[in-house]
Amino acid sequence: MPLQSHNPTALNHWNALKDHFEDIKDIEMKKLFASDPGRAEEFSIKWEDFYVDYSKNRITGKTLELLLKLAEEASLKDAISKYFAGDKINETEGRAVLHTALRAKKEASISIDGTNVVPEIYEVKQKIKAFSDAVISGAKKGHTGKAFTDIVNIGIGGSDLGPAMVTEALKFYKNHLHVHFVSNVDGDHVQEVIKNLNPETTLFVIVSKTFTTQETLSNATTIRNWFLRSADEKAISSHFAAVSTNLPKIAEFGIDKENVFPMWDWVGGRFSLWSAVGLSISLAVGYDNFDRLLQGANAMDEHFKNEDFDKNIPVILALLSIWYNNFFDAESEAIIPYTQYLNRFSAYLQQGIMESNGKSVDRNGHRVNYETGTLIWGEPGTNSQHAFFQLIHQGTKLIPADFIGFINSLHGDRDHHNKLMANFFAQTEALLNGKTKAEVLEELNAKDMDDASIEKLLPYKVFEGNKPTNTILIDRLTPNNLGALIALYEHKIFVQGVIWNIFSYDQWGVELGKQLANNILVDIESDEIAKHDSSTLNLLKFFKKNQK
Numbered sequence: 001m002p003l004q005s006h007n008p009t010a011l012n013h014w015n016a017l018k019d020h021f022e023d024i025k026d027i028e029m030k031k032l033f034a035s036d037p038g039r040a041e042e043f044s045i046k047w048e049d050f051y052v053d054y055s056k057n058r059i060t061g062k063t064l065e066l067l068l069k070l071a072e073e074a075s076l077k078d079a080i081s082k083y084f085a086g087d088k089i090n091e092t093e094g095r096a097v098l099h100t101a102l103r104a105k106k107e108a109s110i111s112i113d114g115t116n117v118v119p120e121i122y123e124v125k126q127k128i129k130a131f132s133d134a135v136i137s138g139a140k141k142g143h144t145g146k147a148f149t150d151i152v153n154i155g156i157g158g159s160d161l162g163p164a165m166v167t168e169a170l171k172f173y174k175n176h177l178h179v180h181f182v183s184n185v186d187g188d189h190v191q192e193v194i195k196n197l198n199p200e201t202t203l204f205v206i207v208s209k210t211f212t213t214q215e216t217l218s219n220a221t222t223i224r225n226w227f228l229r230s231a232d233e234k235a236i237s238s239h240f241a242a243v244s245t246n247l248p249k250i251a252e253f254g255i256d257k258e259n260v261f262p263m264w265d266w267v268g269g270r271f272s273l274w275s276a277v278g279l280s281i282s283l284a285v286g287y288d289n290f291d292r293l294l295q296g297a298n299a300m301d302e303h304f305k306n307e308d309f310d311k312n313i314p315v316i317l318a319l320l321s322i323w324y325n326n327f328f329d330a331e332s333e334a335i336i337p338y339t340q341y342l343n344r345f346s347a348y349l350q351q352g353i354m355e356s357n358g359k360s361v362d363r364n365g366h367r368v369n370y371e372t373g374t375l376i377w378g379e380p381g382t383n384s385q386h387a388f389f390q391l392i393h394q395g396t397k398l399i400p401a402d403f404i405g406f407i408n409s410l411h412g413d414r415d416h417h418n419k420l421m422a423n424f425f426a427q428t429e430a431l432l433n434g435k436t437k438a439e440v441l442e443e444l445n446a447k448d449m450d451d452a453s454i455e456k457l458l459p460y461k462v463f464e465g466n467k468p469t470n471t472i473l474i475d476r477l478t479p480n481n482l483g484a485l486i487a488l489y490e491h492k493i494f495v496q497g498v499i500w501n502i503f504s505y506d507q508w509g510v511e512l513g514k515q516l517a518n519n520i521l522v523d524i525e526s527d528e529i530a531k532h533d534s535s536t537l538n539l540l541k542f543f544k545k546n547q548k
């Protein structure tokens, strides 16, 4: 069954929120804290290893009540059931959206077109386990009898970002294998990766849901040719593995059946790290850790599916994001993890969030008359504090931010960790309270400055504060907790798509550039240039004339 369609701006609670926004848009959060000692308690959720404090938002109890009612009015409950049940909610591609099935328990039963898909998921999981165990232990060897030392993941988009982000995030749990990622069609990328590799001890994993992606096929072909310079065709079978839905194309590439890992069209590329697309993760940290990642995601799935909306982390975070995006006209959201391990996390979420909800046509085929997907950006703290925090603190834009931190560090260095976390807490406090004129004056007066200098400096040193943040405080960066964290954002995407009445699981917007690139490649490689606008034409002529 399709998701119910609505225009969010016509919903009663959307309009009630509009009126409410007029009443509280200038409200100062610090006054709300001063007048209500129970505020932090009221606006926080404790779940397993997670403690989510969303009290530093420009909301009152009434705001939350209206947002929760908006979710109900948009039939979110019904939508969640359809999502988990495998209804074909990706209507423009006629597909179910079942990344959640990839981490379902073995005894679960999830049907697509009358077939329970859980047994085949477990079959592939078993294959991932056997393959990774054999490579890690050295039982599976290269064609000259040497154990593998290096893995190269060849993929792009969802076939790169998820495995790359998780492999980096779980570096602490890594084994001896060196894992590399080649994604860009830029030949310098692939050359830089292979230049120091020994083909005898390197395993290549080609990952492409469609197996038609130009970048991945070009990189795979380049690597194959490079490999064949020191080995014969027969050796391909022991050095290349592939993950795809397109099994005939894999066969054409000459990959041994043993090394082929299927996936399914009901898994969106950007949500695919839980499938065999995560093979490089399993190779890097071992199958048990990969499975823990999946278990953590499954725990978050259960929370999302079963918890009441007012204690439901993905629902609350999605509603807050809508509150800023659609009522305060905030355009972007920052994601700031306070751990270097998550340094690819916002890049990963950029695809997840922006490819899903960057849509302007609603589920009825009409142009929307409201804002949809937010811009996502971020870098780890504390580095980001020394880079772009100036703009968040004193710029003209409202940038709601998620601060993600861990109570316990992995290497157990308390000295560093306490400093890191002191910054983590200090930033959200500073963003909340800012610094008033009176506070700045007191500080400057204490410095023994003359009045004229004080007056001149004063406005620059004031911080308005009142900048919203969510604090996601997690016990420790374990595979389980990482899985839950990723799943949290996946479900946030879903909730927002439901309320905005858009299709979150297609990505037609990436097609046009691909098509034109194919045409332009012909222009570049032939003597003639086809018809283009004068700018593109001039650029192509200039490029061709000066290419040596």
Ligand SMILES: O=P(O)(O)OC[C@H]1O[C@H](O)[C@H](O)[C@@H](O)[C@@H]1O
Binding pocket: 156, 157, 158, 159, 207, 208, 209, 210, 211, 212, 213, 216, 269, 270, 355, 507, 510
């Ligand atoms: O895995 P592939 O089929 O090679 O696709 C790789 C990527 O291609 C496109 O850019 C899609 O928009 C992405 O969602 C996808 O992850």
